[in-house]
Amino acid sequence: MEEIRNIVILTGAGVSAESGIDTFRDAGGLWEQHRVEDVATPEAFARDPDLVLRFYDMRREAIQTKVPNPAHEALARLDAEWPGELLIVTQNVDDLHERAGAKRLIHMHGDHLNAWCTACDARMPWTGPLLDRPACPACGAGGTLRPDIVWFGEMPYRMDEIYHALTQADLFVSIGTSGAVYPAAGFVREARQSGARTLELNMEPSQGSYWFAEARHGPAGVLVPAWVEEVLGR
Ligand code: APR
Numbered sequence: 001m002e003e004i005r006n007i008v009i010l011t012g013a014g015v016s017a018e019s020g021i022d023t024f025r026d027a028g029g030l031w032e033q034h035r036v037e038d039v040a041t042p043e044a045f046a047r048d049p050d051l052v053l054r055f056y057d058m059r060r061e062a063i064q065t066k067v068p069n070p071a072h073e074a075l076a077r078l079d080a081e082w083p084g085e086l087l088i089v090t091q092n093v094d095d096l097h098e099r100a101g102a103k104r105l106i107h108m109h110g111d112h113l114n115a116w117c118t119a120c121d122a123r124m125p126w127t128g129p130l131l132d133r134p135a136c137p138a139c140g141a142g143g144t145l146r147p148d149i150v151w152f153g154e155m156p157y158r159m160d161e162i163y164h165a166l167t168q169a170d171l172f173v174s175i176g177t178s179g180a181v182y183p184a185a186g187f188v189r190e191a192r193q194s195g196a197r198t199l200e201l202n203m204e205p206s207q208g209s210y211w212f213a214e215a216r217h218g219p220a221g222v223l224v225p226a227w228v229e230e231v232l233g234r
Contacts, residue, residue: 002229004197005084008169009161010187012091014176014203018069018221019096021062025178041152043197050131056147057129060112064127068100071175071220074103074228081119081232083089087165091177091184093149108156108184117141123148151186156183169196176201176220179208188212 013023021031021143038044038156039055068076079086079102088105090097093112097105115126122137126148128134133143150156164170179185188198188211200206201223209215216223 002097002173004170006165007078007082007086007173007231008165008187008191008196009086010091010172010173010174010177010184011075011088011097012177012184013017015071015180015220015224016066016069016092016094017176017203018071018219019066019094021066021094021096023169023176024179025180034153036152042154045146053129053131055132055148056112056149060127060129060147063089064100066094067122068096069221071224072096072100072102074225075175078228078231079104083100085149085165085168088166088216089162089184089187090132091181103203104105106158106162107170108150108162110147110149110157112147112149115145116148118146119144123181136205141162159183163190166190166196167194169194171199171211172196173201174198175224177202177206178202179206193206199227 019022024031030129039052044085045052045228062094075168086104088097088102089108091109095111109116111128112127114123115130116123117136117138120136122138124137130145134145135142136144166187170189174188185208188208192198200209200211203219204217
């Protein structure tokens with residue numbers, strides 16, 4: 001791939017599925033177990049904060065028992081060895097990319113292991129529960145900490161950097177995402193408009209499959225290491 005220098009990789013819940021973290025829209029997925037309107041909107045948090053905090057406390061505890069899988073490890077290797085520009089944009093709020101060693105990484109939907117104070121706007125690493133309303137370590141306010149997660153209707157993080165990288169990309173790769181949620185689902189078209197090659201690696205065709213020049217379907221734990229080998233092997 002002599003002409004490929006700048007790579008942007010979008011990942012979704014499918015990249016963490018083999019680590020035992022439920023996806024959202026697959027059979028038995030999170031949005032079958034919980035109504036989005038009850039746990040993943042600012043309105044839900046205002047209406048029933050206990051329900052929302054309990055949901056994220058449960059998930060925050062669970063992801064700390066999981067470990068990165070071969071897909072995370074392969075992407076961390078690519079990050080370490082790729083001489084050109086590379087950006088991993090994840091929709092995931094788990095920390096498995098980082099634990100595998102990835103550095104050039106943006107969490108566009110937030111981070112489970114962070115809390116956000118709605119009084120002083122501080123964000124801080126957080127591994128314990130929020131349901132018992134701990135005081136904000138930064139300003140001391142009580143009951144003002146919420147999960148640092150981008151809920152439906154809220155603006156994803158670092159969009160300027162992401163769009164800039166998409167305009168510079170020679171290759172855009174989407175891994176383990178259903179293409180159901182914007183703005184992430186629109187990245188493939190942004191990248192295409194800038195002349196990038198496009199590749200989808202997913203268990204099944206995503207809702208945006210049509211926009212990809214190439215698609216490979218199967219488990220990320222198999223597809224991603226093989227693709228990284230290909231990219232680095234050339
Ligand atoms: N390997 C590869 N792909 C997989 C695997 C796997 N082992 N398991 C599932 N998939 C694919 C599914 O086929 C599906 O297309 O991963 C995708 C998961 O889709 P979703 O559950 O919709 O998750 P995602 O696309 O990340 O959701 C986007 O929606 O709920 C919000 O904010 C949340 O970030 C999330 C966003």
